[in-house]
Amino acid sequence: MAADSVSRIDVGGDGPEGGNSAYLVADRVVVDPGPPTDRAWRELQAGLERAGVAPVALEYVLVTHWHADHAGLAPRLAEVADATLAMGAGDAPLVADYARERERRLERDAAVMRRCGVPTAAVDSVIEGDSISPIPDETPVERLADGDRIAGLEVVATPGHTLGHTAFAGDDFLLVGDAVLSTITPNVGGSDTRTLRNDGRESEAASATDTTESGVERDPLGAFRATLERLADRPERLLPGHGAAIERGRIAEILxxxxxxxxxxxxxxxxxxxxxxxxxxxxxxxxxxxxxxxxxxxxxxxxxxxxxxxxxxxxxxxxxxxxxxxxxxxx
The missing domain is CATH 1.10.10.10 (Winged helix-like DNA-binding domain superfamily/Winged helix DNA-binding domain)
Incomplete structure (x- = not known):
């Protein structure tokens, strides 16, 4: 699947990393459709219309990781298109079982911050400020593993930023999500507290999703460095989850x-x-x-x-x- 089969759709976002990048691949796949906002939904629809693709023509909605700015519209688009929603196994539960996993995530986040020495008032502020996303409580999600193929794309495990972060490779392009960004360095540790070694100090509920089923040691920086080194060895053009294509030298800069x-x-x-x-x-x-x-x-x-x-x-x-x-x- 060559580069002329993939096109970027800007689905908004005003953060320092630039606008969110949704990708239309071979007119039948959307990767990282964007945040769960009406603005992003309109922009995604407009981008598909410019490409001459109706949402109902889509067969797959793929997601690089569970963060709402990438996965938020995935359930909505998959439902409208009657498409298969798929993502890395390590992150899939946070979208597939959003309501329950959000509660567990908040409990885990609070436990990790307390163990890191964060004052109680600051911990409470973070938890209270975590707003509920308009994502369905439950959504069917197919779980992917490194080396799988789906919709003509290779599944490439890229953990570090999140436990189950996943990239998708065509013949000469690689959709890398937040593994490599052009203007900022992706956060490790805090962006997914499951990646940190917590030594059993969470409650049983919080620990339920603290899993290494994706094969990731709970050493997020080590996992992220290994991901960057793996990406550096690949020949494809890097297409990130924010902004446009990235020069390969950016990997060395982040390391x-x-x-x-x-x-x-x-x-x-x-x-x-x-x-x-x-x-x-x-x-x-x-x-x-x-x-x-x-x-x-x-x-x-x-x-x-x-x-x-x-x-x-x-x-x-x-x-x-x-x-x-x-x-x-x-x-």
Whole structure:
């Protein structure tokens, strides 16, 4: 399936990463239809009309990951088109069983933030600010695994940003979702708290979806680095979930960015005397990013935790406490 079989539809979005990119492939597949808003729905319909494709002609709706700005319109489009909705197995439950999994996610998010040392008031603010998306409580979703083929596309597991993040490859293009973005570095750790090692401190309900069924170790930064290295070895043109095509050098830039961030995390621990150096991920996040509010509390704490877990795996830092978790450099 060649590049002339894929076209981008801008479905809105005003964030720093640019507009959401839905992709029409071979006039029968839409990948990442966009956020669950009326504006995005109108823009998606207009894009399909420009391409001369009626929604009822679609056979598949594919989604790279569970975040609402990518998956939000998927159930609606699949229902209108009577199409198969499919996505990576690791992320599928959060769309297939949205209502129940949202409650579990909020409980898990709160537990992870508390363990990272985030103050109670900030945790409560994040949870209370998490609005319900207009997504059906339950939706049929086909679960995909690495190496599967669907609608002429190869399924490529790309975990890190989320547990079950998945790319879709044609002959000379690769739809990479949020695995590679041109203007920002995708968040790891906070954007999907299932990826972090939580050591059984969530409730049973919260732990129910904390699974490694996709084969991902709970080391989001390690998984993300492996994803980037895998993508760097592939020849296809990279088409992201936000904005237009990406130059391949962007992968090296993101890897360099995370190497530099890990050094900053180490510096945050090494800056104090040995008796006082141990810090929570939240304390490290505040040093890295300054004041954090809203969803950035979870993103910042999660990213700091991801780097600390990776550094622990490299033998450079060690956990010295667990409630909340604290790290110190290995001396």
């Amino acid at each position: 360099d960015h995370h190497r530099e961030r890990s050094q900053r995390v180490l510096a945050a621990l090494e800056g104090d005397e040995p008796t006082t150096a141990a810090k929570t991920p939240w304390a490290v996040a505040r040093e890295l990013f300054g004041d954090l509010e809203g969803i950035h509390v979870k993103f910042g704490a999660g990213e700091a935790a991801a780097h600390l877990q990776a550094l622990e795996g490299e033998g450079l830092v060690e956990r010295v406490a667990d409630d909340p978790v604290r790290y110190d450099v290995v001396r």
